[in-house]
Amino acid sequence: GSQMKSVVTTVVTAADAAGRFPSQNDLEAVQGNIQRAAARLEAAEKLAAGLDNVTREAGDACFNKYAYLRQPGEAGDSQVKVDKCYRDLGH
Numbered sequence: 001g002s003q004m005k006s007v008v009t010t011v012v013t014a015a016d017a018a019g020r021f022p023s024q025n026d027l028e029a030v031q032g033n034i035q036r037a038a039a040r041l042e043a044a045e046k047l048a049a050g051l052d053n054v055t056r057e058a059g060d061a062c063f064n065k066y067a068y069l070r071q072p073g074e075a076g077d078s079q080v081k082v083d084k085c086y087r088d089l090g091h
Helices: 004-018 025-064 079-090
Strands: none
Touching: 004 025, 025 079
8 A cells, every 4th residue: 555655665765866776675675664564464454353253252251141131122132232232342
């Protein structure tokens, strides 16, 4: 995305200011930055997926422990309300 573009732009601009083309070192620095950004993104996605699983487990545990929550008029009496509970737990 834009972050990757800014890294590339920065290197090209710096090389340009020095009156030269980007060197092998510059390009390797860009590649390293892109790989680190990709690794961060992947880590963030894994964390988010993990959070979803933890949230579901927590929600299931609550509904199992407090079964009355599933009764009409209670917090978990419809799928919409159950999903809201999961969402709130996620936050």
